[in-house]
Each structure stands twice: as structure tokens, then as C-alpha cells.
Amino acid sequence: MAESATDRLTVENQPTSEGAYRLKGELHHSKDQACGFELTENFERFNQANDIYTRGQWDARIRSDKVINWFKGMFRPGLGARKAEGYSVRDFALRNAGWMGANLTIQRSLKQGRVDAFLDYILPYSDPNPEKIEIESPEVMSEEMKSVSRLFGADAVGITHTDMRWHYTKSFSTKTLAEKPYGIPDGLSNVIVIVTAMNYEAVKTYPSATAGIAVGHGYSKDCELAQNIATYILNLVYRAVACVNDTSLAIPYAIAAGLGEYGRNGLLITKDFGPRVRIGRIHTDLPLVHDQPISFGVREFCDSTCQRCAAACPPKAISFGAPEARIPNQSSIIGIRKWQVDAERCFKFWVNQATECGVCMRVCPYNKDISRWWSRAYYRTWTRLAASPFKRLALKLDVALGFGQRIKPGEFWRRFRSR
Amino acid sequence: MAESATDRLTVENQPTSEGAYRLKGELHHSKDQACGFELTENFERFNQANDIYTRGQWDARIRSDKVINWFKGMFRPGLGARKAEGYSVRDFALRNAGWMGANLTIQRSLKQGRVDAFLDYILPYSDPNPEKIEIESPEVMSEEMKSVSRLFGADAVGITHTDMRWHYTKSFSTKTLAEKPYGIPDGLSNVIVIVTAMNYEAVKTYPSATAGIAVGHGYSKDCELAQNIATYILNLVYRAVACVNDTSLAIPYAIAAGLGEYGRNGLLITKDFGPRVRIGRIHTDLPLVHDQPISFGVREFCDSTCQRCAAACPPKAISFGAPEARIPNQSSIIGIRKWQVDAERCFKFWVNQATECGVCMRVCPYNKDISRWWSRAYYRTWTRLAASPFKRLALKLDVALGFGQRIKPGEFWRRFRSR
Numbered sequence A, B: 001m002a003e004s005a006t007d008r009l010t011v012e013n014q015p016t017s018e019g020a021y022r023l024k025g026e027l028h029h030s031k032d033q034a035c036g037f038e039l040t041e042n043f044e045r046f047n048q049a050n051d052i053y054t055r056g057q058w059d060a061r062i063r064s065d066k067v068i069n070w071f072k073g074m075f076r077p078g079l080g081a082r083k084a085e086g087y088s089v090r091d092f093a094l095r096n097a098g099w100m101g102a103n104l105t106i107q108r109s110l111k112q113g114r115v116d117a118f119l120d121y122i123l124p125y126s127d128p129n130p131e132k133i134e135i136e137s138p139e140v141m142s143e144e145m146k147s148v149s150r151l152f153g154a155d156a157v158g159i160t161h162t163d164m165r166w167h168y169t170k171s172f173s174t175k176t177l178a179e180k181p182y183g184i185p186d187g188l189s190n191v192i193v194i195v196t197a198m199n200y201e202a203v204k205t206y207p208s209a210t211a212g213i214a215v216g217h218g219y220s221k222d223c224e225l226a227q228n229i230a231t232y233i234l235n236l237v238y239r240a241v242a243c244v245n246d247t248s249l250a251i252p253y254a255i256a257a258g259l260g261e262y263g264r265n266g267l268l269i270t271k272d273f274g275p276r277v278r279i280g281r282i283h284t285d286l287p288l289v290h291d292q293p294i295s296f297g298v299r300e301f302c303d304s305t306c307q308r309c310a311a312a313c314p315p316k317a318i319s320f321g322a323p324e325a326r327i328p329n330q331s332s333i334i335g336i337r338k339w340q341v342d343a344e345r346c347f348k349f350w351v352n353q354a355t356e357c358g359v360c361m362r363v364c365p366y367n368k369d370i371s372r373w374w375s376r377a378y379y380r381t382w383t384r385l386a387a388s389p390f391k392r393l394a395l396k397l398d399v400a401l402g403f404g405q406r407i408k409p410g411e412f413w414r415r416f417r418s419r
Helices: A052-058 A065-073 A089-108 A138-151 A212-234 A250-256 A298-304 A308-312 A343-353 A359-363 A373-386 A391-400 A409-417 B052-058 B065-073 B089-108 B138-151 B212-234 B250-256 B298-304 B308-312 B343-353 B359-363 B373-386 B391-400 B409-417
Strands: A012-015 A021-024 A156-161 A170-173 A178-181 A190-197 A240-243 A260-262 A268-270 A277-284 B012-015 B021-024 B156-161 B170-173 B178-181 B190-197 B240-243 B260-262 B268-270 B277-284
Touching: A052 A065, A052 A170, A052 A343, A065 A343, A089 A212, A089 B089, A089 B212, A138 A156, A138 A190, A138 A212, A138 B409, A156 A250, A190 A212, A190 A250, A212 A240, A212 A277, A212 B089, A212 B212, A250 A260, A250 A268, A250 A277, A260 A298, A268 A277, A298 A391, A308 A359, A373 A391, A409 B138, B052 B065, B052 B170, B052 B343, B065 B343, B089 B212, B138 B156, B138 B190, B138 B212, B156 B250, B190 B212, B190 B250, B212 B240, B212 B277, B250 B260, B250 B268, B250 B277, B260 B298, B268 B277, B298 B391, B308 B359, B373 B391
Parallel strands: none
Antiparallel strands: A012 A021, A156 A190, A170 A178, A190 A277, A240 A277, A260 A268, B012 B021, B156 B190, B170 B178, B190 B277, B240 B277, B260 B268
């Protein structure tokens, strides 16, 4: 289970004369093939200032009053509401109620110029004591950390090594509206990756503000859960830094930790919840063993058979073609061959909705409810079919049974109220 | 369902010449009998400065270095740990990880001299917009608020009216170590009372620091849930103030909202989770209808048959006798006939443990796991037996089946790790 030291990446990022961050040292990790990572020689680490949300704050081509209201609407009553099913004051109210927990984490360090969990890693609430507890073995400790993660609400958890290729080169300051230096403390060589499932019924209503409860509450759970786990480690008394949308790219970490595969819609496709998840990470110096990447047929299914997300995407931001290294714009990472998603088109649609969109999450055949035994049995059977030579049949069955269809927000509310 | 206006209490608190707060106006509410509230004519509203936790900060008879460390230990790694099963660094670590969410709420207003959720009500994160949404009817709105509460994790929810008899007269400032004026904004005449169940397996280990996860995580869930609900209301756009341990006495509110009965151990006994719950409240001006108090035999069972909590209490803080108005010390409210609990004895034991105790919660026959159908079926049958003339048989059966017995913290960890 444990990897040898030579498997670890020794790469560092170094600014080139043009200011781009190229990796110095090994570019490839021995696990990359199993993960499906195809890095090209011109790979560059990503600068968070190029993230589409961050560009919404500094890039004149993206920033607008509408964009600023899009951000503010998450926390201000009534902003964005209009006379349209799924976009009323009540729909936005439920979404914003869901964001409350994330808001507690975001607010925590705002005055120090930090946006914890979204631009900056979450500040640990205390230093660990210097005296560490005795660890029976990294294997036992890993099992313990998975139990702790599940106790606090993780729906899946995996462990991998810190991999600087996925770390941002710079972050962004909302105070100066400029990029700022960035990084996690040195020596945190292991990462616990956690996944929390989002509300299935709400996701069904995309596009709508109603569905936003799934994202808001998802982030809230993720923020607190990541801190629960980090706090446990700090109390053990090792070092730990909790991350959500900040610090690094969540998806490659989740893939390396054995939590799923990369899908055409640019999302992590997990084994149990498909793309309907939020991802958190805890970097730590706790001795742990690493999980292996998994494959359950997603890559082949997306590649050869399924384009539902591409066809359903309202702004046509998802590619119908094969994985490619050419990027649509500066909001994609350079030097990885993968299904590209056009973040500019995607975000423009979001801003016009005054809330996020997740149609590609709703229509994905891997997005199914597994909370009841019969729905779980169907999903297990379906994923096996989708991984077999009968991929087309699997897709046709899925469409015929009505999976992925939108339910109207009014219907969501009717069911919700009568529950 | 809806009460008439004349049912509402018009009482106000007025300082007497001796400084005590006596009620002016009606002392009794028409619901009191159904709630089991027996107020005497010398009733006085409670001053939070007399709460045993608050006295731990200002009262020389209670305050000590040990008490201060007891508070600090919740947030500082390793404090209180020792070489004893259930009190190791790991046990305290799990407890403190559970407190993380509550810590986010507590930290929020510390610099303004507030301890949100524990001494002060939780500051709303924004003002509501002036334009309110249309409410179909208070009945429909009440159902909606119950669905919203459950969506965010409430295990039970009830609605009642704001009742000033249960509100503190003064609160306490941790900055000046003196009492301070207190109160919720005017005009919030309805209260949504929420209940969240605590971890059954952890509670079984009382007395131990291991069990603290049930309390810490319970408070964390309660803090966030109360704010989720308040945020929803603010976004609707009515007024709402979320409370946890602050502002008022949680138990009479929960009883009035139909969530349970008062038990010999001084705790709320809920229908589904017995005493194993945390209680939150949201005061609001949203039009709502009120629930009726329930009775499922607890009062008679505690009164005539069961003294398990009193017998098991390590510092003998629970009365074996009948309800009485005489209070053991200033940490009890004056003028209510009820089973008295000696908070001084109770807290002294807590401080010596370096963590809270909940033996009275563990041994209570109403504390049962109902997460599986057979355990739920047994509990339902048992509560009916306990409410029948065969009360003694119910108690004997419970003891014979081993319910309420302590499991060793080591056994908790063994089961926990292998989950």
C-alpha cells in the first residue's frame, strides 16, 4: 500500500523569464497512468488569479455589475430574485440558507484580507502541542482518519500524497484586487481527500436558483467537515491545514486518492454519487498510507458513448470531441490533455441566471440516488452495464427510464413541503 | 391550532427593590397545565449570571484554575488528557473536533465582547429587506419551516410563542466579568424550537472524554442549523434571531413546542431520542401556528417508578424525591415546582473530569437508538409499556436487557475504527 520514496515528486515550480510557472524536475508521477493524467511537456501550474471566479473580480473582460451582484446575492436577501419559476425570493432564500455554514468560515478571516476556504486555506484555529501521540502504524492511523471523516459526515474519503503539480502558483487578494504569493506550510506531505454528496432532489431542478441549496449546503458541510478533521489532527497533535476551493485543484487530488474518475463535464465522477459531490482536502504530516486510483469505466463511457452533458449544456461550454491539450482560454490549466470545459461560456451563463448552473451534473448518467436499496441495486447494475461492451444499451436505458430529466422547481417545493 | 390573543402572556419583568426580577401581569399561561409547568407566586426570571457555567467565571466559590482549564480544554490540544481509559489525548481530540463548528459561531463576535450561541444570541448576518414575501397562511408557512428545519438536519421541530418567563433578565460579559443588559429585539412573537439527536454510541461511554464528541458535535450541528433556519427567514424577508444556550431556558420552550416532557434528570425527554438531544431556538416575526404540548408518560414514570438517573449520578446531584419548589442553590430558577438538580455538585464533578458528564443521559430508559426498524419497534413498544400500569415491568425489562449500561471507551474506539 505505502509508496516508496522514489515515487514522490520532487518537482518545484520556478518562474520562467516570461513569468509562467514551469515544473523543474520530474513531470510525471508513477501513478499518473492509473489516474488518467496526461501531462504534456509544456505543463504549467495554475495561477488562481486565472480562475474564472477570480477573474470576475479583476479582469475587465469578465467583471461587471452583474458579476458583483452574482457574488453578493449569495449573502444578501432578495438579490437576483424575479418573477420566474425557480428564481423567486423563496428559491434564493433556501439557497442562501444553505450557504450559511460556509459563510461562517468565509467571514472568519475576512478582516485579515483572507477568504478562507475559497481563496485561502482555512487558518487552523490553534497550533498543535509539540508532543505528538504515538501512532500504532500508518495503516491503523489511516483507518482511524477514515472513521473520523465518516463520523463527521464524509460520504467518501481517500488518502494520497501532496503533489505540487496541482497547487496554485499564486492566489488572489480581494483587498488589492491583485495576485498574491501563496502556498501551504512545508512538510505536510499527506492529503486526506473528502467527498460530500449534494442534495439529489434539488440538483434535479437545474437550471434554477432552487438547486443552489445543493451547492450552498454542500459547501457548508464541506467547510465544517474539513475543519473537524483538521482539528482532530491538530489535537493529536500533528499539523493540518484544511482546504476547500482554495490552494489546489480538487479533482486531480480526488482522483489520485481513489475517489473517482474525470468525466467529460469536467467534474469528478465518484463511484457512489457520480458528479454530485463537493470535495475538501486536509494536508497533514500525520503518517498515513495512500489509496490507489480506481477505474469503473467512466473514461471509456464518456469517450465512446455519452455526450449528454455536452448536448444539454445551455451555453455549449462542454466539448463533444476527444480529450485535447489545447485550452479554450486562460481559465484552463496549460499542459494537460483532457476534456476541456470553456469556463468563460459557463460562467457567463451563471451570471445571467444570477446563480450557478449544474445541468451537466443533473444529466450525467452517473448522477443517481442510492439512498434506497432498490435504487442502489439499479445503480450498481447500471454502472456494470456502462462498463461492459453494452455501453450504448446502458445509455439508451438511462434515457428511456427518464433519468436526468429536469423536475420543475414548483414540483420540488410541492414534494419538499409535504415531506 | 392557532391560539387566541388572550392566551398570550402580557407579563414583563420588573426589578424589585431587592433587585430580583418579578413578573408583572399574568403569571400563568393557559397551556401551563398541559406543559406540566407549576409556577409559584414568588417566581423570578433567571439571571444568566447565575448559570453554573457563568458562575465559573465570576463567582469565587466556583471559579478556579481547574474551571478555567475546563473551558480552555475544549479548544486547546491535549489539555486535560491523562493516562486513563477514555481520557487520553485521542479522546479529547475527538471531542474537540466535534466542537469545531460551534467554535466558528463562538469566534464570530468574540472581539465585540459577545459569545454568540453560549452567552449572547447569534447575531444575524444581515438585515432583512423591508419588502416581505406573501405568506399563503400561517399553517402552510409552519409546515414549510418544519421542512426547512428537517432539510438542514433537525431531528424534531416544534413551534410556540415567545414567553418572557423563560428569558434571562441579564446576561454576562466575559470582558468585564460582570452582568450586562440583555434581550432579544422586540416584536419576535413566535419561536421555532429545534432538536438534534446526539451520538448514541458515544453517550454510552459516559463518564469519559470520549462521550464529549456527542456534545461538541451536537452543539456544532445545532449552531449551524439554527443559523440556516434564521437565514432562510431573513431571506424571506422577515426578522429572525437564532439562539442556542443563550437568551432563554431551552427546556420550557421545547416542552411548550410539543417536543417532549421534563424528566427527573432535569433534561428534556423527547419522544424519539429521550434526553439525548441538543435544543436550539429561532425567534421570528414570521406568521406561524403553534404546536400543542405532548405527554407520553414520562412525568408519571419518573415520578412513581424510575430513579435510575438519581442512583447513577456520580456526585449525587439528582433528587430521589418528588418535585419541589425549594432550590438547591442560586443556579436554579426560583418559583417553579420541579425535580431539582444541584448544578454546583454536577459542575464540580465535570471540572474534576476535565470534561462534561452525562451519566443521567446514558442510564435514562428513554435514551435508546431508533436508527434501525427493530430498535425503533422495541422503543415504541417499551414507551407504551412505561406509560401503562406495568411501569415497574418496563423498568425491570430495561435493566434486564442491559440498556443504559456503560461501554468502555476502548470498546467504543474498537467499534468506531472497524466501521
